Amino acid sequence: MFTLAKDTAVPLTEQIVRHYAQRIDDGALLPGARLPSVRQLAARLEVSVHTVLVALDRLAGMGYVASRPGAGYFVLRPAGRAAAEAPPPAPPAPATTxxxxxxxxxxxxxxxxxxxAGYLPRHWYEDAIAPATLARSLRESAEAAVVPPVQGLPLLREQLAQRLAQRQIPATAAHLVTSFGASQALQLAARALAAPGDVVLVDDPGYFLVHSQLAALGLRVVGVPREAEGPDLRALAALAEEYRPRAFFTQTLLHNPTGGSTTPARSHRVLNLAEAFDFVLVEDDVYGDLAGDAGVRLAQIDGLRRVVYVGSFSKVLSPSLRVGYLAAAPALADRLVELKLMDVLSGSTLEETLVAEVLRSGRYxxxxxxxxxxxxxxxxxxxxxxxxxxxxxxxxxxxxxxxxxxxxxxxxxxxxxxxxxxxxxxxxxxxxxxxxxxxxxxxxxxxxxxxxxxxxxxxxxxxxxxxxxx
Incomplete structure (x- = not known):
């Protein structure tokens, strides 16, 4: 039996874990071998029963041992040896795909x-969420229901409605549906507006992941050439005439990848074409918060009659917060809620509470x-x-x-x-x-x-x- 070092900075629990993990990796303890009981180990090592239990639980979590009720702890397969014998990982996909x-x-x-990449350096996000805000969100989300309503946390949707009102986008909480980031929001919009085989238009160049997502849904994806002032209007009219698309997915402000913004005059013409050819505009505004006050969004002009507006906090607040949202006419919002229910049931109370608190505090x-x-x-x-x-x-x-x-x-x-x-x-x-x-x-x-x-x-x-x- 090994002896624990009491005069080292390495915790006793860690020493026990390292000892038994090494013995199992070396084959000194074979699969199926029974370890001494918790009380026996505690007595031999001169530590508390609690210390031994914590160590054994960690070994179990690492896959080295398993507990059998009433019988004790038994060695599983040699973890280190199994890892060494595992097949090598598949080569990564080419960086150009x-x-x-x-x-x-x-x-x-x-x-x-x-x-x-599309995210900012990690240290640029450090001042976005105050520790006190996080602590308050943890407390409030723990006191709330296990999950928020499918449509989204009411507190967050109210905060979002206030923000959109400041942009002259007439949305109430009833118009808003939260999502797991903009990626899910865009997929929900596509599924609500089109069926496999339908044509949808996209900016070209435009965000490649949206192109791939739409194609994966069985939609026919057609690119609209992008110019410095926004979508090429002649091309958009010709493609709308030819294909009669169900929707056009576009970014009005701080377009990805070109960085440009659609001018207000061109936005009006795009809306006119959507009316003439009866398609819906899905406006992806995930970077719009970084635009100055001069930018005009399609949803501002249209009032959500023919525009589905998509936003997110992952790009600006924190990449680890997968909180996005859609604003749409009430009937379409109801359909989006149904699709979200079938997709992920609901969102995260903690994440949605945290975003709502950051918005409410003025820190955002x-x-x-x-x-x-x-x-x-x-x-x-x-x-x-x-x-x-x-x-x-x-x-x-x-x-x-x-x-x-x-x-x-x-x-x-x-x-x-x-x-x-x-x-x-x-x-x-x-x-x-x-x-x-x-x-x-x-x-x-x-x-x-x-x-x-x-x-x-x-x-x-x-x-x-x-x-x-x-």
């Missing part, structure tokens, strides 16, 4: 430079203002640095807002090869081709302004683009 890029962008690997507004100022400075510095590496930008980029920079590559350089080389160097960038249904964007990169002055990225681009230019 939707799946490959998304896995890299959401990776927990802190060594990866997320230069093309201050946090957003700081992010806008920080991004404005980052964009200026990033554009200058990236131009020095050989990338080019449209005139609108310099005075733009938000997260994304839509960079043009030098002649003769194509995005896919550059993206793969960057991934091999531990840098995640997004090739423009991933955002197009029409096969465009091979000469473009989407970069995140908050990450784009990192020395690793700039050094990589100078080396690769300098070699290409030479």
């Amino acid at each position: 939707t799946a490959g890029f998304t896995h890299s962008a959401l990776s927990a690997d802190a060594t990866l430079l997320q230069a093309g 507004h201050r946090h957003v203002l700081r992010l806008r100022e920080r991004l404005a400075r980052a964009r200026v510095a990033a554009i200058a640095a990236l131009q020095g590496c050989g990338l080019r930008f449209d005139a609108e980029a310099a005075g733009g807002e938000g997260v994304f920079l839509w960079a043009a590559l030098p002649p003769g350089v194509e995005a896919p090869a550059l993206v793969e080389a960057a991934r091999a160097a531990g840098i995640v960038i997004a090739g423009g081709h991933m955002f197009s249904r029409r096969g465009a964007g091979l000469d473009r990169l989407r970069l995140n302004a908050a990450w784009a002055t990192d020395a690793r990225l700039l050094g990589f681009l100078r080396e690769r683009l300098g070699a290409a230019g030479g």
Whole structure:
């Protein structure tokens, strides 16, 4: 029997866990072997019964032992040896594909430079949620029902209705349905508006994950060319005439990936075409909080008659908060609630309470203002640095807002090869081709302004683009 070290910083429980895990990994204790009883171990090691129970519970949680009621603890298969014999993991998907890029962008690997991802650096979110707000949310959610109503926590929907009213979007709590982030919200909207085989329109270039989600639902996804001032109106009219789509999924403010915003005049024309050809506009506004006060949303003009408005807090408040929402006409909102019920039953009381508390406290507004100022400075510095590496930008980029920079590559350089080389160097960038249904964007990169002055990225681009230019 081993002896515990009482004069070390390693807790006694941890010492017991390490000892038995090592013996099982080495094969000294074989599967099926019975461990001494809890009281025997406590007496031999001169520790409390509680200490032994905690250690055994941890070993059970790690898969080393199992408890049999009335019989004690028994060794399971050798965990370390089983892991060593496990087949190697499948190779990752190519970084140029939707799946490959998304896995890299959401990776927990802190060594990866997320230069093309859609989230801000972790420390930019640190002031968003006060510890006192989190503690209050934990307390209130524990006192509340186990789950919120399917439509969403009433407190949060009231807060959302107030925010939308400030944007001249006439939504009450009855118009609002919460979701697990914008991804679920967009899927709910698609399922409510279209059936497999129907045509839906998307921005092209546009958010690639939406394209993939819609296609996975069996919908025919057709791209509408995107211009500096918004969707190409001639193309939109022609496609609407040809396909008679059920819906058009578009981003009005701080478009992903181009970073541009649809002008108010063009928004009016888009709404006119939706009326003429009887399709619904699904307005994805997940980055809209980072836009200045000059931006005009489709939902402001339309009043939710022909617009389904989608928002989220994952991009701006915290990536770990999967709280999104939809605003729609009451009859459509009822349908969205039915679909959500069949999908996930309901949301998270804790997460929805936390978002409601942050909104109610006024902290969210201050946090957003700081992010806008920080991004404005980052964009200026990033554009200058990236131009020095050989990338080019449209005139609108310099005075733009938000997260994304839509960079043009030098002649003769194509995005896919550059993206793969960057991934091999531990840098995640997004090739423009991933955002197009029409096969465009091979000469473009989407970069995140908050990450784009990192020395690793700039050094990589100078080396690769300098070699290409030479």
